[in-house]
Amino acid sequence: MQMPLPLTRDLVLIGGGHTHALVARMWGMTPLEGTRVTLINPGPTAPYSGMLPGHIAGHYSREALDIDLVKLTRFAGARLVLGAATAIDPVAKVVTVAGHGEIGYDVASINIGIHTEMPVIPGFTEHALGAKPLDTYTSRWRDFLAAAQAGEVAPDVAVIGAGVAGVELALASAHALRAAVGPAARVAIIEAGPEIAGRNPETTRRLRTAMAEYGVAIHTRAEVVRIHADGVELADGEVIRSRFTLGTAGANAHGWLAGSPLPLTEEGFVTVDSHLRVDGHWDLFAAGDCAHLTHAPRPKAGVYAVREAPVLLHNLRAVLAGSGKTKAYRPQKDYLKLVSLGQKSALAEKWGRTISGPLLWRWKNRIDTKFMRMFQELPQMTPDKLPRALTDGVAAELAGEHKPLCAGCGSKVGPGTLSAALAGLPAIGRADVLTGPGDDAAVLALGGAKQVITTDHLRAFTDDPYLLAKIAAVHALGDVWAMGAAPQAALASVILPRMAQPLQARSMGEVMRAAQEVFGAAGAEIVGGHSTMGAEMTLGFTITGLVTGAAITNAGARPGDVAILTRPIGTGTLLAAEMLGQADGRDVAAMLTAMARPQGDAAALLAPHAHAMTDVTGFGLAGHMWAICTASGVAGEIEADAVPLYPGALALAEAGHRSSIWEANRAAAPVAGAEGARGALLHDPQTAGGFLAAVAAAEAGALVAALRAAGHDAAAIGRFTAGAPGLRAI
Missing domain, CATH: 3.50.50.60 (FAD/NAD(P)-binding domain)
Structure with a gap:
């Protein structure tokens, strides 16, 4: 092999x-x-x-x-x-x-x-922006256009710089404003030189004609001396009204x-x-x-x-x-310029010749959309074919599809398999080991103190060692925080793919730097660990924590308690889809940012009030709520519509994306009445998931508000009731 x-x-x-x-x-x-x-x-x-x-x-x-x-x-x-x-x-x-x-x-x-920002002009930083970076420009333009349409701001725009970019954006602004507010729209273009863009007189004439049709005011030989909130001041004293001032002159x-x-x-x-x-x-x-x-x-x-x-x-x-x-790069001496004219019309200029019209816009549109399709429709790289002869059960294990094994908590051993294995262990025989398998962490008696100890690791879902280490640290700390303990010490377990020594050093440096940032902020010390190379990157941590008083466990939920969840669910679905190139990158990035955020402050808010608490990880929201029900001798109700979801998770679940462990999770913790994609997400394995806490109904509202004020997307997602352990959706 x-x-x-x-x-x-x-x-x-x-x-x-x-x-x-x-x-x-x-x-x-x-x-x-x-x-x-x-x-x-x-x-x-x-x-x-x-x-x-x-x-x-x-x-x-x-x-x-x-x-x-x-x-x-x-x-x-x-x-x-x-x-x-x-x-x-x-x-x-x-x-x-x-x-x-x-x-x-x-x-x-x-x-x-x-970038095209002009900080040397007084007032530019406060009252204007450059066309590049593009993200800031487009976001603020959308806000301005909506405000102008609602009558909240005057529809006045000024564009500084009458090169090709400035002319295009002035015409585009005029077109959009005219559609939004009608003839009240006012757009001006300001140029320090003697003339607007155009390498030949015909191009200049046609661009001037296009701007005249939109009523764009052209100011040439105009020096900008200051920008105000409501206008652009010129050297001759004239002030051009503007509530949206854009800089396009020059490239910085x-x-x-x-x-x-x-x-x-x-x-x-x-x-x-x-x-x-x-x-x-x-x-x-x-x-x-x-x-x-x-x-x-x-x-x-x-x-x-x-x-x-x-x-x-x-x-x-x-x-x-x-x-x-x-080899050398030899740039072409001339190139075709295609200039948008506001409406669906364009101008073409090359070799000193100029033509314009709607057909050119269609041509430009085809060129642009063809370029973007190269990235929107990436080639499907087919996986290696399975051998013709397979051992019985291989095809069924792959669920009829040649899908990759999920990463993060999606690759965990199923809850039923794990429970059966743990059930075969002998009873705890030491007096100083206060809890056995089944909770977030073990509780140990050390003299007059209590210590919790837990271990966790993640199969890499990103090739970025730094980001993976931050999320793995937050994920592992969840068990300690959920029991109301203060993190104390951590041991790192690092498996790197086979790589040369310089790359090993870089990777280990990123891992330890990220881990130290998380553990240091939580008050814990990294005291050692183990590293090796293997087939793929896997990171984990063994952590101890100290408890004052009784540790919070899965047991203790009472009938009438409200179930509070501190973080959205959907990581397993998003990560499974991302591995197949099917998830929106913005959704994935937002989720990873949230996963890397520590949750010690959320645990601190909940701990004094929680009758039972756990972190929601590989067995999904339903599986962890089932664990609380079983340990506490109560039933549970989940309001599926109240459960916060990561952006994109619902659509991907509706499209049929499931994590590797999903089926095992659903079998281990069935939820009566759970239907559709929202029902499926109740069994989605979470990595660095939120806390699930059982709190008195009278305190739930204030706790959710406090959590949200602290920046957590928390919600009351159900309740615990009297009855045999089990779950149903309401």
Whole structure:
């Protein structure tokens, strides 16, 4: 049997720009085995700027612009680190990422684009924004358009800069405002130079005509001296009314890059040679608008970024493979400019010729949507076929489909199997061991004190050691917090995939840094552990905690108690779908962020009031509520509609996505009357799930309010009643 090949080199792609998105897609088709690929980006999506004017005009939804980096990196076999790069050290070969720390590399590439903010203009930071970064612009534009339509704000827009981008966005704004508020819409475009965009007089004439049709006021030779909340002040004293001021003039380098030790232009762009290699650094590349081509300077335009991708991919592979046979990028001398004209019409300019009309918009639309389909419809990489001859039961175990085993708590042994195994253990024979199997943690007597001890580990659902370690630490601490204990000490158990020593050091560094952040904040010390290499990454922790008074267990719930849940459910469904490339990256990113948040404060709020409490993990909400019912001798009712769900979980459950352990969970803790997707999610295995607590009905409302005020998505999701242990949905 072929063993997994060892990882020997780290390739880090800084930024999810067009070039890197294409590189990642091509990498997924033909990966270079032995390379660990990391993509760093502030968010889970990367917007395609070519469709921005169409979105502002109202022709495209916001989602239509987004490249889903979660799906893309899954396809590429890469890890996605969500965070903004803030520094790079090309000598130490590390990138610093906000909220993550340092990430080491052997070969790296930068593709972070530009911004069009103008902080040097007084009032810009307070009262205006740049067209790039695009996310902020589109969000604030939607808010402004809604406010203008509702009559809450004057429909006045000013665009600073009359280049192609400024003209397109002025026309798009005018089109959307006119549709929203009618002729009251006012759009102005301000240009410091003598004329608006256009490399030939015919282009300029047609753009002026298009703006005249929308009533866009054109101000040329106009110097902006100050921006106010309700207008733009010019050097001649004129104030142009504006409640939404947009900057498009010029292209500015991101501050961290402009302040880096890399070779830069006066404007702060990274200088690269003809092979897209950063000058003086054979292992560092740059592409797109953040790079300056010293051999063939070109304007900042997305067409160059797109065409750089195959060359960059070839060169990255050459350096990683040790061949060194890179090749040059030769940019085209001219390219077709397609300019949106507000309505579904466009202008085309090339070789000094200009034409315009609706047919050109359709052409542009086909080009743009074809580009986006490359990322929205990623090739389906078929898994290896099963052997013709199979042992009886293999096909049934795979449920008729060749699906991967789920990660996180979705890969746990089923609750029935585990209970049967634990039932065979002898009774506890030591007086200082106060509880046996079946609760969140064991309670030990140590002199006059009580200590709890628990262990937990997770099969990796992300290739990011730092993020996995944070979530694994929070997950393991849940057992200690749920029993009302204060975390004391932790032992780490780390299994890394086979990799070279430098990659081992980087991975272990990220794991221990993340774990220390979580345990240190919880008041616990990491005192040691064990590490090894294996087939895949698995992280876990053994934790002790100290209890003052009686530990909170599953026993103690009383008839009439309300069941409070502190965190949404749906992680198993989302993670199962993400493994298949079917989950929305924004939903996955939001869920992972929530999973990594510690819950000690939630436990502290509940502990003084909880008659019984547990953390909801692999056996699902129903399984853990069943455990409380069984230990307490009560029945339980779940209000399925009241259970908070992670965004995207319900739709994925309706589509039939289930975690590997789901069927076993449902069999072990049936819920009478539970139907449909919401009923299915009651058995969904949770990783780093919330707390389920039984509290007096009179205290439940105030506790939920306190939890929500502390930032937890808590809810009262049912109650405990008199009767034989069991569950029903109401």
